[in-house]
Amino acid sequence: MPKLGMEPIRRRQLIDATISSIGRYGYSETTVHRISQAAGVSSGIIHHYFGGKGELLEASMRALLAELRREVVGRLARATTPRDRLQAIVDGNFAPSQFAPPVVAAWLVFWSQARHEPRLARLQRINHRRLHSNLHHAFAQALPPAAAIRAAKGLAAMIDGLWLNAALSGARDVEVARAIAQRFLDLELNGQGAAIPPAMNDRR
Amino acid sequence: MPKLGMEPIRRRQLIDATISSIGRYGYSETTVHRISQAAGVSSGIIHHYFGGKGELLEASMRALLAELRREVVGRLARATTPRDRLQAIVDGNFAPSQFAPPVVAAWLVFWSQARHEPRLARLQRINHRRLHSNLHHAFAQALPPAAAIRAAKGLAAMIDGLWLNAALSGARDVEVARAIAQRFLDLELNGQGAAIPPAMNDRR
């Protein structure tokens, strides 16, 4: 009998090595050889477990999404009010795990490559929809429909934009970023915002 | 007899072909051969005019930045009040030219590659600082120092996040995105926001 139960261990090793290699060398310099070296295994093993480089990249992106989801879902489970839920989503997206340099690099690569690789595009769409749906669902319990949509879009953009800026500037100021998102959330929930002119809403 | 004055024409041709190729095939599939084909010239010419692929990519990113700058600066020139200036910056960033699919793809690539290519990173830093400095300068004329910083960071994130979301969803809803940014701007300028706790500001 061969070694049993290696599959999940090797898959995890290789996924981690992939994310780390993307972080260190970038997407176009991430080769099968580098990944397998980082994982301390031979290069053939990648095809044994994943079938090819493309599938490994896809699995890596999937692992990244799963980790983000874990951060958000764990916090959502402890939330009761809509505000708590929104806070949980913001906090999950600004969790330390999301700012580890290799993770940041891999996310950027994900966004950039998704345009040209259908499988990555699909994962990205799912992720984006989940974020938006979570936000909208929570806002809808506290705001009128049009405002809930607008707030969800705004907060989603805020999260991505702040994350992006924090990521580009080397993951410093994460807490400031989170505070700004927090403030935007408060503004929307407290109704202090001026309404978008009706004509603008109609154009959607 | 050598043709005179070909240099600027060829350079522009090649830069356009590069952006278009990134848009069509993605970064890692953008080859010297594809670029030269798209430009209708031979592959050797790229090295003649740019020295190498890297330099051409850099020049292309520079061209992208210049175009964005043009959109913003043109609008800024016609602005008088701080609010006008902020509006000009928002509008410049949401100008149609910034949502052409190849441009969007190229921007994403730029952000993603900048991490691993110092020359691109430098351009990106310059761009980011310019945006932030423009925003901060305008806000500083209307808000107290701490609020101006916060507002500048928030609006910068808002612009990037909305742009990113619009870009990822195929450049639909650009106007809605702009309206959301507009509203954020109004909120910050009208002083309806609750202050971020001082301790948080100090941590920066």
Next chain:
Amino acid sequence: MPKLGMEPIRRRQLIDATISSIGRYGYSETTVHRISQAAGVSSGIIHHYFGGKGELLEASMRALLAELRREVVGRLARATTPRDRLQAIVDGNFAPSQFAPPVVAAWLVFWSQARHEPRLARLQRINHRRLHSNLHHAFAQALPPAAAIRAAKGLAAMIDGLWLNAALSGARDVEVARAIAQRFLDLELNGQGAAIPPAMNDRR
């Protein structure tokens, strides 16, 4: 506790899977992995029973030769006159088992590879000599020496050529091919050709 008596079963399984894989995928696409999959066993087993791929291929060719030999020898056993013997050889070479598509493909491969693999070349030489010796021996009982040699060479070529043509055209017209060989045999033995029965001509 080891299973006893598995060896001949496994060897036969693997040989059959090899011939079938050559038939389906061709020689250069016949891999150890494909063979073991077709046989429903693991890939390591091939080395356990045969020592390597080369030996398995050789054993497969040997099995093919044995099968042809069986077809011929069985018929020869029931033959009494030289003419019967020649007929038995012709019929054995045109037996249905020799036109099963995987068998045809494997024979072609055999002929083509034998040039570069000494072990296959040896098997092929033995086979060729056996055919020629059988034919010559029978002809020698009915014809003068020079004519017997010529007839043996001619009939051997006829058999191979007709087999090849039938094989290349998808094993249709096997009966016509056999009839043509039959007629050649008759011509050589009688000094003139007996007409092919009209019904046979009509079937074309």
Next chain:
Amino acid sequence: MPKLGMEPIRRRQLIDATISSIGRYGYSETTVHRISQAAGVSSGIIHHYFGGKGELLEASMRALLAELRREVVGRLARATTPRDRLQAIVDGNFAPSQFAPPVVAAWLVFWSQARHEPRLARLQRINHRRLHSNLHHAFAQALPPAAAIRAAKGLAAMIDGLWLNAALSGARDVEVARAIAQRFLDLELNGQGAAIPPAMNDRR
């Protein structure tokens, strides 16, 4: 301006190197690297001129067919009677060029691989039909329809079978083989065999 007119030269070089490599190493051991080495060029050039290994192999087979055709067509042009034409076909197929060892090996490979590569299969079909159509056309001028068909099939098989046997036994006895084909031709045309000249028999 680059070197002009290299294309036909390089293509011919590479095709010759391919046939020679098949002859020396066999099909499955014929690598791009070996071919390019035999041609004295770099390996990249194959893709420059042929697009890939498959196309080069196809072009090589095509060159082989063209050479055979040249041998036959040249002789056919000097033939007037049906018998002359049939003789021309036989002689063309037994021309020395068709027994050069690399050519023989390549033909065998061609036959064996054609089963699994549609493009080779197509070439083979064309070749087979041409031979058969040439033979049948000539026989039809001298024999009744049913006999013409039978004779054409028989001679085609004879040619292939003799060629195959000669090829497998190292291209010795080519003249004997041709004499046997000749005799078969005579038998079919005359309804009886002309004796092979004794001198010919003695040469064995």
Next chain:
DNA sequence: TATGAATGAGGATTCATTCAT
């Protein structure tokens, strides 16, 4: 006996770059 995990050499192919013309 049998498995399938693991290796790493070798395959075709791609590509930026160089350079003779």
Next chain:
DNA sequence: AATGAATGAATCCTCATTCAT
């Protein structure tokens, strides 16, 4: 100024083989 022929290193991938279990 411009070409595209030519290179060869690097890429992904395949595969026969080995071996611990």
